[in-house]
Amino acid sequence: MKLRLKGAQKGHSLLKKKADALQMRFRLILGKIVETKTLMGEVMKIAAFSLAEVKFAIGGETSLPQVVLQNVNKAQIKVRTKKDNVAGVTLPVFESYQEATDQYELAGLARGGHAVANMKRNYQKAIELLVDLASLQTSFVTLDEVIKITNRRVNAIEHVIIPRIERTLAYIISELDELEREEFYRLKKIQDKKRIARKKKEELEKIAYDAAAAQRYDDNFLDDAPGSKNMLDEEHDEDVVF
Numbered sequence: 001m002k003l004r005l006k007g008a009q010k011g012h013s014l015l016k017k018k019a020d021a022l023q024m025r026f027r028l029i030l031g032k033i034v035e036t037k038t039l040m041g042e043v044m045k046i047a048a049f050s051l052a053e054v055k056f057a058i059g060g061e062t063s064l065p066q067v068v069l070q071n072v073n074k075a076q077i078k079v080r081t082k083k084d085n086v087a088g089v090t091l092p093v094f095e096s097y098q099e100a101t102d103q104y105e106l107a108g109l110a111r112g113g114h115a116v117a118n119m120k121r122n123y124q125k126a127i128e129l130l131v132d133l134a135s136l137q138t139s140f141v142t143l144d145e146v147i148k149i150t151n152r153r154v155n156a157i158e159h160v161i162i163p164r165i166e167r168t169l170a171y172i173i174s175e176l177d178e179l180e181r182e183e184f185y186r187l188k189k190i191q192d193k194k195r196i197a198r199k200k201k202e203e204l205e206k207i208a209y210d211a212a213a214a215q216r217y218d219d220n221f222l223d224d225a226p227g228s229k230n231m232l233d234e235e236h237d238e239d240v241v242f
Contacts, residue, residue, distance in 0.1 A: 001172060005165045012157040019150045021087040026143045033136045040129050047122040050115065057115040075099075077124065079131055084139075089146045094135040096128050 082093040 001165060001169045005162065005169060008157055008162050008165055012154060012162065015150055015154045015157065018087045019147060019154055022089065022143055022147050022150060025086050026140070026147060029136055029140050029143065033133070033140060036129060036133045036136060040126070040133060043122065043126045043129055047119065047126050050119040050122045053115045054119045077127055086143070089143065091139040091142055092135070093139070094131050096131040 076098055077096055078099050079094050079096050082095060084091040084093050
């Protein structure tokens with residue numbers, strides 16, 4: 001039980017450190033999300049203005065985006081997934097990259113070439129921010145779930161498992177102490193009984209010894225008395241003549 005208590009305390013300490021590390025990363029990601037969303041609004045506003053500039057520059061109803069989309073057969077900007085490990089928790093990280101060169105770098109040479117290039121850069125930056133925001137949001141949700149689970153485990157160990165083991169351990173110790181007191185009392189009673197029996201035996205031996213000594217003294221006294229005769233000794237009486 002002591003080993004179980006020590007293991008529970010060690011597990012509680014490790015889970016507490018894990019929860020603290022996850023909380024730090026959670027707050028960091030939350031700050032980045034707020035910052036990215038604020039920046040995202042500015043970037044999308046600039047991209048929308050640049051699209052309006054392109055529409056104005058290329059002339060009225062001519063729709064360059066539709067022309068480009070009709071000729072697109074392969075995505076230039078792609079997303080790859082990586083993994084980040086935070087205190088044993090795997091977080092997905094999305095990263096955007098451009099696989100090939102711009103196929104439409106010559107678009108808009110006739111009219112508004114500079115505006116088209118500016119619009120492409122703005123929307124590319126918006127896409128990168130969207131990918132970063134998606135990565136942050138996914139990590140945010142994942143960390144939120146893991147932190148809840150970890151906190152529940154920490155609370156369960158702290159308020160349920162450790163007190164239960166401590167109560168069990170206290171009960172076992174009290175029972176062992178009680179058994180030890182009972183054993184001590186039993187041994188003491190046995191020693192008292194042995195001492196009483198030994199004392200009685202010594203008294204009986206002393207009485208027997210005194211009786212034997214008295215008997216020897218009486219025998220010696222009778223043997224040493226003058227004129228005393230043993231009735232068992234053979235003796236011839238003299239004849240009496242009348």
